[in-house]
Amino acid sequence: MKIWESNIRKVTPYVPGEQPKRTDVIKLNTNENPYPPSPKVAEALRQMNTEPMRKYPDPEARMLVEAIAREEGVASEQVFVGVGSDDVLAMIFMTFFNSPKPIFFPDITYSFYDVWADMLRIPYEQKPLNDAFEIESGDYYPENGGVIFPNPNAPTGALLGLDVVEDILAHNQDVIVVVDEAYIDFGGMTCTGLLERYENLIVVKTFSKSRSMAGMRIGYAIASAELIRYLNDVKYSFNSYTMNQTAIVLGAAAAEDHAYFEETRQKIIATRENAKTELRKLGFSFADSMANFLFVTHERVPAAELFAALKEQGIYVRYFNKPRIDNYLRVTIGTDEEMERLYAFLREYLGENYGVL
Ligand SMILES: *Cc1c(COP(=O)(O)O)cnc(C)c1O
Numbered sequence: 001m002k003i004w005e006s007n008i009r010k011v012t013p014y015v016p017g018e019q020p021k022r023t024d025v026i027k028l029n030t031n032e033n034p035y036p037p038s039p040k041v042a043e044a045l046r047q048m049n050t051e052p053m054r055k056y057p058d059p060e061a062r063m064l065v066e067a068i069a070r071e072e073g074v075a076s077e078q079v080f081v082g083v084g085s086d087d088v089l090a091m092i093f094m095t096f097f098n099s100p101k102p103i104f105f106p107d108i109t110y111s112f113y114d115v116w117a118d119m120l121r122i123p124y125e126q127k128p129l130n131d132a133f134e135i136e137s138g139d140y141y142p143e144n145g146g147v148i149f150p151n152p153n154a155p156t157g158a159l160l161g162l163d164v165v166e167d168i169l170a171h172n173q174d175v176i177v178v179v180d181e182a183y184i185d186f187g188g189m190t191c192t193g194l195l196e197r198y199e200n201l202i203v204v205k206t207f208s209k210s211r212s213m214a215g216m217r218i219g220y221a222i223a224s225a226e227l228i229r230y231l232n233d234v235k236y237s238f239n240s241y242t243m244n245q246t247a248i249v250l251g252a253a254a255a256e257d258h259a260y261f262e263e264t265r266q267k268i269i270a271t272r273e274n275a276k277t278e279l280r281k282l283g284f285s286f287a288d289s290m291a292n293f294l295f296v297t298h299e300r301v302p303a304a305e306l307f308a309a310l311k312e313q314g315i316y317v318r319y320f321n322k323p324r325i326d327n328y329l330r331v332t333i334g335t336d337e338e339m340e341r342l343y344a345f346l347r348e349y350l351g352e353n354y355g356v357l
Contacts, residue, residue, distance in 0.1 A: 014115045017318050026341055028332040029316040031154075031183075031293050033212035035264045035335070038257035041213070041250050052245045059236070061243040067255035068220050072192060077225035080232060081251075083242050085182060085206035085219025089148075090116055092202060092221065095234040096176040097122045099145030106135055108325055110154045110180065129156070133287045133295075137164050141171045150180035152188055155320065155330040157289025159188045166191075169198045176227070178202045183291035185210035185265050186272070192222055199224045209292055210265050211254045218243075218251040268292050272333045278343045279331075283356055293332045295325075300354055303327045306346075313345050 017030035036042075061081050069076040082088035093116040097103050100123065105113045107126040117124040127139035133156040140147055147168060152159040169177050181203055184190050192203050202223040208214035221231065235242065254261075275294055279286070284296040297303060307319040307329055318330040333339070350356035 009119070011119045012115065014112045018316065020316060022314065025314040025316055026334060026338045027316050028293075028334050028338065028342065029318045029330075030214075031209055031291075031330075031332045032214050033209060033264065033268070033292070034333075034338060035212055035267070037212045037216075037250075038254050038260040040253045040257040040260070044250055044253035045246075048246065048249060056241055057243060057245040057248060059240040061248045064218070064243065064248045064251045064255070065220075067252035071255045071258065072222055074192065074195070074222055075225065078195070078222055078228055080221040080223070080228045080235075081243055082219050082221075082235070083247075084208060084214075084217040085180070085204050085221075086112060087217075087242060088204055088219045088221050089113075089178070089180065091231055091235055091238075092148075092176075092178055092204070093117065093120055093122060094238075095231050096178075096202075096227075097146045099175070101143060101145035103146040103148065104140050104144045105148045106153065108133065108153070108156060108322075110150050110182075111320075113148060129153070129158075132158075134158050135160055135164070137167045137171075140168045144172070144175060146175045146177070147172050148178040148180065150182060151191070152183045152186075152289065152291040154182065154291070155293070155318070155325070155328075156287050156295045157183070157291040157293055158287045159290035162189050162191055162194070166194055169194060169201060173198070173200060176200050176202060178204060180204045182206050182209055183293075185261075186292045187269055187290035195222065195224065199226070202227060207251060207254060211261060212264065213251070213254055216247050216250060218247055218254075268333050271336055271339055274336075275331075275333060275339055278339070279346075282343070282346050282350060293330050295328050295330050297328045298350075300356075301350065303329050306349075309349055310342075310345065315342055315345060 064081055065079045066076050069079050082091060102123040102125040104125055104127055107128045130136055135149060151165060165179060177200055179191050181190055195201055202221050204221050207218040279296055283299050286294050286296045303319060307317060310317055
């Protein structure tokens with residue numbers, strides 16, 4: 001071994017879902033929104049030209065920050081934006097999780113949390129979800145260096161009520177508590193209303209799911225002006241210009257179109273509720289998801305087998321070969337037409353191979 005090798009920051013990276021080269025697939029594997037961004041985004045894009053590219057963008061991304069603040073009903077000093085919420089969350093880990101005590105998060109959760117903790121050498125403890133795949137708030141009472149969990153959780157879709165979120169906050173007033181609301185717009189209640197009472201709360205949201213803009217990379221945090229200042233200090237010490245000009249302008253256009261946002265999220269909620277009925281009929285069971293995906297297991301057919309059979313048909317879903325969840329598939333809610341093709345294939349496959357129905 002070379003001497004310098006012992007000084008390398010060796011990490012096991014996060015593995016994102018596959019982005020297939022083929023375009024004729026039904027892509028239900030990375031929780032993208034099946035609908036296009038707001039027509040206001042297309043309009044803003046048509047009005048853009050290359051002139052602003054010559055200059056550095058606004059390091060404060062004010063246009064975007066202000067549009068988000070208006071949409072969320074908070075002061076612009078309470079908003080921090082980043083290159084997707086992954087960037088926002090990484091900055092939060094770096095800024096606020098510096099205790100020698102372990103941070104707490106669930107054992108089954110967004111698989112980036114342990115990657116950031118490992119990379120930044122933050123000690124952590126993973127609290128097992130119960131058998132119904134729910135967070136047990138009591139697990140988060142012991143002393144810790146910070147708490148983070150998604151609500152609804154990923155990849156289970158299970159939603160915690162605001163009372164449980166508040167219970168976790170009430171027991172953790174000496175540390176920063178981060179609620180990752182990547183999927184909150186699909187039927188949950190945001191906890192931003194708790195910000196007034198808990199100055200240690202940070203709520204993180206993204207444009208990737210409910211605003212159909214995963215490719216633009218826009219995420220944000222809402223917290224007290226004081227916490228946002230700490231976040232900005234770290235961000236400016238790392239890279240002042242994370243948000244490019246196009247993302248700032250198009251993100252602001254998306255944030256301003258509340259009517260379109262409502263319309264698309266309601267369509268996805270309706271398709272998801274129908275998917276619950278259809279998949280139950282086919283012998284699947286799942287936690288009651290309030291996200292834009294269902295985390296399903298079949299009573300007779302191994303998930304790995306179904307995953308492969310679906311992929312061969314050009315239907316991509318997500319399979320995690322990990323303890324406790326290796327017999328589950330995470331199925332993103334697509335359009336009604338995409339979902340019909342999924343059910344049709346499953347009916348045929350389960351009928352032929354397992355005599356289902
Ligand atoms: C998708 C997702 C994110 C990150 O999304 P970005 O595209 O980086 O904004 C964060 N947390 C959870 C739980 C997610 O599922």
